[in-house]
Amino acid sequence: MSAPDPQAPPVLEVRGLSIGYGGKCVLDGVDLDVRKGAVTALIGPSGCGKTSFLMSLNRLTELVPRCSVAGRVRLGGRELDAATDTRWLRRRIGMVFQRPTPFPVSVARNLHLPLRDSGCPRSELRARTEAVLRRVGLWDEVAGRIDSPADTLSGGQQQRLCIARALVLEPEILLMDEPCSALDPLSTRRIEELIRSLRGTVTMVIVTHNLGQARRLADDVAVFWSRGGRGALIESGPAKGVFSAPAHPDTAAYLEGLQG
């Protein structure tokens, strides 16, 4: 649970990222640096393009019809462009979605599939599965039923399984789109603990509507806002600074509105 190194170069650099759906611009010109090992929270009202921004980082926007993405992204100093292999990219950047989406197979299989796909030999499957399940704190709960269907787990357990599945390929960056919004408070707390324990070893970018959660977890914050029908990034920086003394009037209004 180490704190991120403030002097290290950003692992992810975004310049001028714009996203449009069917010709309509939904996100305009985002500039953002993501610190290595830090937890970066993306906050802001609904519809400001936070999820679209997240999806554009691992090219999941390519699955959405008529979605166009412009701008520059650098991962670990390397420029990402059309020629970049999505396979390589999605191994470095993992994603967890709002609703837990375990595959309709057993718990173990959920983890075996991406492992086998990345060339992990059969002899190592068990070991790596156990390792990642321990990492997310799920091993004790599911060790006995690792071969039963994943959808017999509770919502919180399923989400942790999804996090495990995203981590099993050992990505540098983990994207999380409101990972706790579909869960009860106890599961939420468990996942927040997990996020805290992963801090330092994995860079995390989390979209959240829960300001308390952002306060508890985030090292850095990026505030999104809607301007003239399109989303934009209005403020970003270390969490402490943004929360205590927001530079932008809209940020202040947002923080105030949700507190009052």
Place this chain on the structure above:
Amino acid sequence: MPVRDERRAESPGELVLTVLACGSAVVVFAVFAWIVGDIVRHGASEISWSFLVDPPSRAGRAGGISSVIVSTLEILLVCLGVAVPIGVGAALFLAEVARGGRFAGRLVRAGLDVLAGVPSIVSGLFGNAFFCVTLGLGFSILSGGLTLACMVLPLLTRSLELGLRSVPDDYRMAAAALDLSSTRFFAQILLPAAAPGLAAGLLLGIGRAMAETAALILTSGSVDRMPGSLLDSGRALSVHVYELAMNVPGGEARAYATALVLVLLLVAINLLSNTMVHRLVSPRVSA
């Protein structure tokens, strides 16, 4: 978690709807019972073990239907052996590769839909001209099976495609985020999850194939001897029923008996397909 409705008082409009729905179900039940009852009543008396294992004699007025049964099964195997792989491939293409409104997908789908509507005797004509004459297969089980494959393909593809589409998008997104190879995703997640659709399509396909008469008359002929190889002509069960009913005076009783056998076979295949669906789904999940 069952989403059972509460037994609140339904408005009169809703009551009418309920009556309509239940009424039509009753009508369907009743018709089914009537038809099956007739078949059983008229046909059961003729059925015996010798009926099933003896070949027909005196144009079917006597003897049994053994050769006819064998011919039918062989035709079915040829048909499915060709139609299922093509159908699975086409459905995967339509549901996954060419998703949504892309032009290629719509073209293929339109082509398949039209094929679905092609009347059976047209398929028979085509099968006759192409398989029997052009490819030189003559009146044979192979010709019949291939023709039926063309007829069954659209039903199979559409049903499987429906099944594939009903698999939630969540799985696709999660698999994409992990960059799971398509081959692995299709084989280990998508197809098992869509197994019910395949089974349903298979059912409808088999039903359609076995029910086919006109096309088979023109492609596999109506020779009622036991077929020696796939290139021999053979009479299918449905063709036998037709011949006995229309062209053999006094053949109605035997026609009903054959019809009964046909229907029973269909029921058996139905049950078999359903158990196959269950077996297809469970081992995957606990693997």
Place this chain on the structure above:
Amino acid sequence: MSRSFPDAILVRVLRLLAFLSGCIVLFVFLHLVLEAWPALETPGLRRFLTDDAWRPAGGPPDARYGFAPMVVGSLAATLGAMLLAAPLGFCSAVFCHQCAPPRLRGAYRRIVELLAGIPSVVYGLWGLVTLAPLVRAIEPPGPSLLTGSLVLGLMILPTVALLADAAFASVPRAQLQAAAAVSLSRWRTLLAVHLPQARPGLWGALLLGTARALGETMAVLMVCGNVIQVPKSVFNPVRTLTADIALELGYATGTHRSALFVLWLFLMGAVVVLVAAAELLGSNRARA
């Protein structure tokens, strides 16, 4: 998705298979046109529509190619069949989804599936031996437009019901849960949630059922009476296009045979129109 090598092959194979299936129908169509060409040249398309009778077997001066009565026969039988099958089919699909307790639901579906599997010859046989005498008791001769419509309707009823059922089943569960969460009555759920989502599938069921009825051969051959005439009442026997071909193809040669292929061309055209309509309607609704 990803660009690994086996995936690239997979996509190519899938594309090939898909195009193969799409092209079959083109192939069939081309072949039909080739066979029909001689009759389209002589005596020519117009005579099919305007001649007063159908007597193609005679030599050129005597032969007549008017197929209007048979077109009427086909359309009337199909219309009658759909009047019976569509409401019953949809209502029973609704029954399956709304009113039936879960145990009954499975059994009911099985029964409909079985009905769908009963071959047309068996319906024809039953129609000939059981239904026709009943109709004869009301008014002779028995095998007639009415009998044909009834049998045809019963034949396509299960198909329509099954397709409608599949359309209803394709409604995502999340929406149903949302409706239940707001305590929406099940009928209102049906109208507001199921119907819009299922509409493309329902249209598909309707149009495919109609196409099937139009193309049916055996049942109508056995129970329609096979007299070439425009029916004045539902108790008159008729002959459909399909039945005519089945009856005459065995011995038709030369121009006569080509003429039969022209009949098929018309049927094919009708089917294409129906299916195109289904496609358009389906995609329009899906976009809406």
